[in-house]
Amino acid sequence: MEDNQEEVLEIFTQDGVLITTAPATYIHYLNNVGTLLIVEYPNSNLTRCIEWKPLDLTIDSDVQDQEWTVVSTVERRRTYSGSLPVDVNRSKHLKINMNDIKSFRVSHKNQKLTFRDGKGDNVCSFIFQHGNCDGLIAVLKGILKTIVSRRDKHVYCILDDIKNPERQQLDKSFAELNLFQEQSSAYVWKFVKNFPNRPYEATMEAFSKITDIVYRGPEHRLMDSEVHNILHRSLEAIENNTTTHSHDEYELIAHVPRLPALKEYPRGRPLSFEQWKALQDSEGQVEDVEAVKLVIFRGGISSNVRKEVWKYLLDYYRWKCSHAEQQNLIKQRNEEYFIMKLQWRSMTKIQEDNFTDYRERKSLIEKDVNRTDRTLDYFAGDNNPNLQVLYDILMTYAMYNFDLGYVQGMSDLLSPILYLMNNEVEAFWCFVGFMNKVSSNFDMDQAGMKEQLQHLHTLTAFYDPEFANYLYKHDSANMFFCFRWLLVWFKRELSQQDVMRLWEVLWTDLPCQNFHLLICVAILDTEKNILMENNYGFTEILKHINDLSGNIDISTVISKAEGMYNQIVDAEHLTDAVRLIIGLPILGNTSIVDSKEASPDISDLTTNGDTDEVSYENALTHSFL
Amino acid sequence: MSGRVNMRPTNKNALLKVVILGDGGVGKSCLMNRFVSNHFDEHSFHTIGVEFLNKDIEIDNESYTLQIWDTAGQERFKTLRTPFYRGSDICMLTYAIDDKSSFRNMNMWKNEFLYYADIKENSSFPFIVVGNKSDVSIEEREVSQLELETWCNENGIASCIETSAKNASNVQEAFKMAVQHWLRAESRADRTECTYSDTVDLSKKQSDVRNSCCAGATDD
Ligand SMILES: Nc1nc2c(ncn2[C@@H]2O[C@H](COP(=O)(O)OP(=O)(O)O)[C@@H](O)[C@H]2O)c(=O)[nH]1
Ligand SMILES: [Mg+2]
Numbered sequence: 001m002e003d004n005q006e007e008v009l010e011i012f013t014q015d016g017v018l019i020t021t022a023p024a025t026y027i028h029y030l031n032n033v034g035t036l037l038i039v040e041y042p043n044s045n046l047t048r049c050i051e052w053k054p055l056d057l058t059i060d061s062d063v064q065d066q067e068w069t070v071v072s073t074v075e076r077r078r079t080y081s082g083s084l085p086v087d088v089n090r091s092k093h094l095k096i097n098m099n100d101i102k103s104f105r106v107s108h109k110n111q112k113l114t115f116r117d118g119k120g121d122n123v124c125s126f127i128f129q130h131g132n133c134d135g136l137i138a139v140l141k142g143i144l145k146t147i148v149s150r151r152d153k154h155v156y157c158i159l160d161d162i163k164n165p166e167r168q169q170l171d172k173s174f175a176e177l178n179l180f181q182e183q184s185s186a187y188v189w190k191f192v193k194n195f196p197n198r199p200y201e202a203t204m205e206a207f208s209k210i211t212d213i214v215y216r217g218p219e220h221r222l223m224d225s226e227v228h229n230i231l232h233r234s235l236e237a238i239e240n241n242t243t244t245h246s247h248d249e250y251e252l253i254a255h256v257p258r259l260p261a262l263k264e265y266p267r268g269r270p271l272s273f274e275q276w277k278a279l280q281d282s283e284g285q286v287e288d289v290e291a292v293k294l295v296i297f298r299g300g301i302s303s304n305v306r307k308e309v310w311k312y313l314l315d316y317y318r319w320k321c322s323h324a325e326q327q328n329l330i331k332q333r334n335e336e337y338f339i340m341k342l343q344w345r346s347m348t349k350i351q352e353d354n355f356t357d358y359r360e361r362k363s364l365i366e367k368d369v370n371r372t373d374r375t376l377d378y379f380a381g382d383n384n385p386n387l388q389v390l391y392d393i394l395m396t397y398a399m400y401n402f403d404l405g406y407v408q409g410m411s412d413l414l415s416p417i418l419y420l421m422n423n424e425v426e427a428f429w430c431f432v433g434f435m436n437k438v439s440s441n442f443d444m445d446q447a448g449m450k451e452q453l454q455h456l457h458t459l460t461a462f463y464d465p466e467f468a469n470y471l472y473k474h475d476s477a478n479m480f481f482c483f484r485w486l487l488v489w490f491k492r493e494l495s496q497q498d499v500m501r502l503w504e505v506l507w508t509d510l511p512c513q514n515f516h517l518l519i520c521v522a523i524l525d526t527e528k529n530i531l532m533e534n535n536y537g538f539t540e541i542l543k544h545i546n547d548l549s550g551n552i553d554i555s556t557v558i559s560k561a562e563g564m565y566n567q568i569v570d571a572e573h574l575t576d577a578v579r580l581i582i583g584l585p586i587l588g589n590t591s592i593v594d595s596k597e598a599s600p601d602i603s604d605l606t607t608n609g610d611t612d613e614v615s616y617e618n619a620l621t622h623s624f625l
Numbered sequence: 626m627s628g629r630v631n632m633r634p635t636n637k638n639a640l641l642k643v644v645i646l647g648d649g650g651v652g653k654s655c656l657m658n659r660f661v662s663n664h665f666d667e668h669s670f671h672t673i674g675v676e677f678l679n680k681d682i683e684i685d686n687e688s689y690t691l692q693i694w695d696t697a698g699q700e701r702f703k704t705l706r707t708p709f710y711r712g713s714d715i716c717m718l719t720y721a722i723d724d725k726s727s728f729r730n731m732n733m734w735k736n737e738f739l740y741y742a743d744i745k746e747n748s749s750f751p752f753i754v755v756g757n758k759s760d761v762s763i764e765e766r767e768v769s770q771l772e773l774e775t776w777c778n779e780n781g782i783a784s785c786i787e788t789s790a791k792n793a794s795n796v797q798e799a800f801k802m803a804v805q806h807w808l809r810a811e812s813r814a815d816r817t818e819c820t821y822s823d824t825v826d827l828s829k830k831q832s833d834v835r836n837s838c839c840a841g842a843t844d845d
Contacts, residue, residue, distance in 0.1 A: 483705065
C-alpha cells in the first residue's frame with residue numbers, strides 16, 4: 001500500500017483545510033493548511049483512507065497564473081483537473097485507514113470535522129477554512145453506511161457490521177440501496193447516469209457535488225462524450241423548466257440553491273488625516289496596512305490625505321519604509337523618470353522619420369491628450385500646460401513599457417492621477433502602479449478584456465440565473481455592453497470625484513479581488529428590470545448601458561456590491577468558477593461543468609469555437625444580428 | 626453620448642445600418658454627432674468601445690432610420706470592433722484631409738470591412754468616402770480633392786465628399802448620399818424584391834405617426 005506506483009483513486013479532495021488534531025506521527029503537520037482527500041486503493045482490497053497533504057505551492061501558483069494570463073480559463077482548468085501531477089510524495093501524506101474510523105462529528109457551523117476511533121477518541125480533526133465540510137459529508141455518506149448518533153445529533157456513527165440490525169433497518173430507508181453495494185466509483189458513475197431523472201431544482205447544487213466525484217473518476221470519464229451529453233441534456237431540462245419530482249432518492253443534495261438575503265452594508269467615513277497619522281509610527285512606517293485598507297474600502301479617503309495615501313496604494317511609496325528610505329526611493333525614481341523622458345525627447349527628426357511605430361504612437365497620444373477630460377478646469381482651454389504634462393507622461397510610459405506602448409484608455413486612467421498629484425514624476429509612478437494592476441486590459445489581443453467579460457458573465461449567472469438567461473436569449477451573454485466600464489474602470493461613467501472614490505476603494509483589493517466585476521453586477525442588477533421589461537435586445541442594451549453615463553450613484557453601487565459579495569461567498573452552492581474569479585481557493589470540483597452550472601449559456605463563448613477568439617467573435621456577431 | 630436621441634425608431638422606417646470607419650482622430654464621432662444632433666464639441670472624448678445613434682432621414686419622400694455605428698480606431702481593439710461590421714448596409718470610410726496617413730489607411734479600413742462584414746460582392750457594396758475637416762487652412766491640407774477622386778476611381782467607389790463636422794459643411798449631404806447610393810445598389814441587386822423586406826426592424830409597431838422626438842431635423 002505504500003507503493004507509489006499503486007493505483008489511487010481520489011474520491012474527494014478539498015483545499016484550504018487546516019489540521020488541528022493528528023496522530024503522533026504526523027504531529028509536525030499540526031496547524032498547517034492543506035488538502036484533504038478521501039482516496040481508494042482499488043488494488044489493496046478497496047482500502048479507503050483519509051489523507052491530508054500540506055499546501056502544494058506549485059499547483060497553487062499555477063492556478064493564479066492561469067487566471068490572468070489566458071482567455072480560455074475553462075480549457076486550462078480542465079487540463080489542470082484532468083491531469084493532476086502524479087504525486088510521488090504520497091507516502092508522506094497523513095494517512096488514516098477508514099476502517100479505523102468509527103464515527104465523525106461535525107461542528108462549528110459545519111466547518112469542523114473530527115474523526116474518532118472505536119474508543120471514541122479523536123483521531124484527527126480538520127477545519128474547513130473555505131466553505132464547509134458538507135461536500136465531504138455527502139461523499140462519506142455515499143461510501144459508508146452512517147447513522148446519526150442518538151446522543152449527539154452532530155455525530156455520525158459508521159456502521160460496518162453487515163449483520164447489525166440497526167443497519168438492516170437503515171438499508172430499507174435508503175432508496176439508493178443498490179448503489180451502495182457497488183464500488184464507490186461505480187456508484188458515482190451511476191449517480192451521473194441517473195442525473196437526468198433528478199428534479200430540476202436540485203441540479204445547480206448537485207453539479208458542484210457531482211463534479212467533486214466525477215473529476216476524480218478513474219478514466220477521466222468527463223471527457224467521455226456520454227457524460228458530456230448527459231450533463232448537457234440536464235441543462236436543457238433546466239431550460240425547459242422541467243419540474244418532475246423524483247422521490248428522495250438523492251435527498252442528500254437535493255435542495256434549491258438560493259443565495260442568502262442581501263444585507264445592507266452602509267458606507268463608512270473616509271480615512272481622515274488624524275486616522276492616517278495615527279496609523280503611522282514616528283518613522284513614517286505604516287504598521288497595520290490591512291487596517292488602513294479596510295477604512296479606505298469602507299469609506300474612501302479624505303481629500304486632504306488622498307494625495308499621500310494614493311502613493312502607497314499605487315506602490316510608489318512603500319508601506320514599510322522609514323522616511324529616510326522613502327526619500328532615497330523618491331530620488332531614484334526621479335532620476336529614472338528623467339532618463340526615460342530624455343530618451344524620447346532627444347529623438348532626432350531623422351530617427352523619427354525612420355521609426356514608424358514610434359511616430360504612430362506619438363500621434364495617437366497627441367490626439368487623445370486633446371480629447372481627455374477637457375471639460376475639467378484642470379485640462380480646459382487651449383495651450384493648457386497640464387495637457388503637455390499628460391502628453392509627456394504618456395510618452396515616457398511608452399518608453400518605460402515599450403511592448404505595451406500607448407493604448408486608448410490610458411489617458412483616462414492617468415488624468416485623475418495627474419490632477420491629484422499635480423506633479424509629473426509622482427503622477428508617472430502612480431500611473432505605473434495603476435497600469436500594473438490593469439495592464440491586461442490593454443493586451444494586444446484583448447485577451448484580458450475578453451476574460452473579464454467572461455468572468456462577469458459567470459458572476460452574473462451565479463448571482464441571478466434568470467437575468468443571465470435573459471441576456472443569453474437576447475444575444476447578450478458576451479456582456480460586451482460592459483466593455484467601457486471595464487476598460488477604464490468606470491472613468492467614462494462617473495464624475496472625477498466619484499471615479500477617484502471608486503478607484504481607491506478598488507485598489508484595496510477588498511473584500512476580494514475583481515471587486516470591480518461585482519460593481520458591474522450591482523449596476524446591472526439595478527438596471528435589469530428596465531432591460532427585461534422593455535424586452536431589450538443586444539443593441540438596445542448596449543445603448544441603455546452607454547447612456548447610464550453620468551447617472552450612476554457610486555456610493556449606493558459600492559455598498560450594494562459589497563452586499564452581493566457577501567451573499568455570494570455565503571452561498572452554499574458557491575462554485576469553483578466563481579471562487580476563482582473572486583480569489584478564493586478552489587475546491588477541486590473544477591472546470592467545464594462549473595462554468596456551465598453557473599451559466600448554461602456561456603458555452604457560446606467558451607466551448608464551441610476552434611479558438612477563443614473565433615468563438616468570441618461569433619458570439620459577439622450573433623449577438624447583434 | 627451627446628444628443629438625446631430616441632433609441633428605437635419611432636415608426637416603421639427601413640432601418641439602415643451605417644458603419645463609420647477610419648483612423649482615430651479623423652472625426653468619426655464628430656461627424657456622427659453633427660449629423661444626429663447638429664452639435665460639435667471640439668473636446669469630446671475619444672471613443673471607447675462601440676457606440677451608436679439612430680437618426681431619421683428623408684429622401685424622395687421616403688423615410689429611413691439610420692443606425693450609425695461608431696467604434697474606436699486603434700488596431701488593438703480590432704477584435705472587439707469587427708464583429709459589429711456584419712449586417713451593415715452602408716460603410717462610410719473616413720479620413721482627415723490634413724492627415725495623409727489617415728488617407729493612406731483607407732485601403733486597410735476597406736479591406737477590414739469587406740473581410741469582417743463578409744461581403745461577397747464588393748463591387749456593389751455602398752461605400753462612401755468622406756474627407757473630413759474641410760475647414761482647415763490650405764497650408765494644413767495634405768490630401769487634395771483630386772487624390773480623393775483618383776482613389777475612389779481606382780477602388781470602384783462612386784460616392785465621395787469632403788465634409789466639416791466643425792462648421793457643419795456637407796455632413797447631412799454625406800449621409801444622404803450614402804443612402805442614395807444604397808438605394809441604387811439595392812435596386813440593382815434585386816429590382817423585384819421590396820427594399821424594406823430584408824432590413825431589421827427594431828420598432829414595436831407603435832404608430833405610423835412620425836414622432837419628432839428624434840432630434841435634429843434634416844436640413845434639406
Ligand atoms: N478642424 C476640424 N476638426 C475636427 C473636425 N471633426 C473633428 N475634429 C477634431 O478632430 C478630433 C477627433 O475627432 P473625433 O470625432 O473624436 O475623431 P474619431 O476618433 O474619428 O472619432 C477632435 O478633437 C475634433 O475636435 C472637423 O470637421 N474640422
Ligand atoms: Mg470616436
